[in-house]
Amino acid sequence: MDLTVTDLAIARGGIPVLAHVSLTLRPGRALVLRGPNGIGKTTLLRTIAGLQPPLAGAIGLPAEDIAYAGHADGLKATLSVAENLRFWARIFGTGDIAAALAAMDLKGLADRPAHSLSAGQKRRLGLARLLVTGRRFWLLDEPTVSLDAASVALFAAAVRAHLARGGAALMATHIDLGIAEAEVLDLTPFRAAPTAPAPGGFEEAFA
Numbered sequence: 001m002d003l004t005v006t007d008l009a010i011a012r013g014g015i016p017v018l019a020h021v022s023l024t025l026r027p028g029r030a031l032v033l034r035g036p037n038g039i040g041k042t043t044l045l046r047t048i049a050g051l052q053p054p055l056a057g058a059i060g061l062p063a064e065d066i067a068y069a070g071h072a073d074g075l076k077a078t079l080s081v082a083e084n085l086r087f088w089a090r091i092f093g094t095g096d097i098a099a100a101l102a103a104m105d106l107k108g109l110a111d112r113p114a115h116s117l118s119a120g121q122k123r124r125l126g127l128a129r130l131l132v133t134g135r136r137f138w139l140l141d142e143p144t145v146s147l148d149a150a151s152v153a154l155f156a157a158a159v160r161a162h163l164a165r166g167g168a169a170l171m172a173t174h175i176d177l178g179i180a181e182a183e184v185l186d187l188t189p190f191r192a193a194p195t196a197p198a199p200g201g202f203e204e205a206f207a
């Protein structure tokens with residue numbers, strides 16, 4: 001089954017951000033969302049992940065097929081790296097954390113409490129969590145923030161392996177991940193038209 005977005009209109013803080021966005025993401029494919037700061041990449045990902053409703057349009061894919069990794073890493077600070085992954089593996093009904101530890105080079109940190117990790121190590125753990133979800137459609141918001149070059153390469157390899165297994169990835173990122181087969185969607189043309197000012201102007205509207 002594909003992830004389909006049809007004629008989507010979305011808002012943030014009550015203000016329309018994007019309109020008429022349509023896209024299709026097929027298993028085995030990656031799509032990179034591009035556009036200037038504030039265009040609405042995060043808002044689009046949050047909407048597709050089911051974290052906020054769209055203003056209009058349709059999203060064709062059950063939320064249970066989606067794993068979302070946003071800006072917050074969502075780690076349990078007092079649990080170790082391995083315990084964090086086991087926790088998520090249980091939530092998602094999967095078992096094996098060894099492959100996730102290996103994929104993001106976390107074996108040597110497995111017993112360290114999450115709160116003691118560096119920013120990049122925390123990010124690697126957050127991304128390793130994707131691997132234990134067992135979900136096919138990954139929605140990733142700036143996944144490489146804080147990662148060094150070696151970790152970006154590890155992450156790109158994990159995404160490629162996911163695609164090869166029939167997974168798919170929709171990613172907002174400003175950097176080139178080196179995933180040559182990824183398609184790019186520039187959201188700039190979909191910027192929503194500014195809303196009309198209220199009759200009587202600002203002062204009347206807020207009087």
Ligand SMILES: Nc1ncnc2c1ncn2[C@@H]1O[C@H](COP(=O)(O)OP(=O)(O)OP(=O)(O)O)[C@@H](O)[C@H]1O
Nearest residue numbers: 012013017035036037038039040041042043044172
């Ligand atoms: N919590 C919020 N409340 C109200 N408005 C917000 C909030 N977060 C973001 N916005 C606004 O919503 C619009 C879209 O923001 P969004 O974060 O989706 O953009 P983005 O393309 O992901 O940006 P960036 O590249 O800077 O991460 C922007 O105009 C932004 O100022």
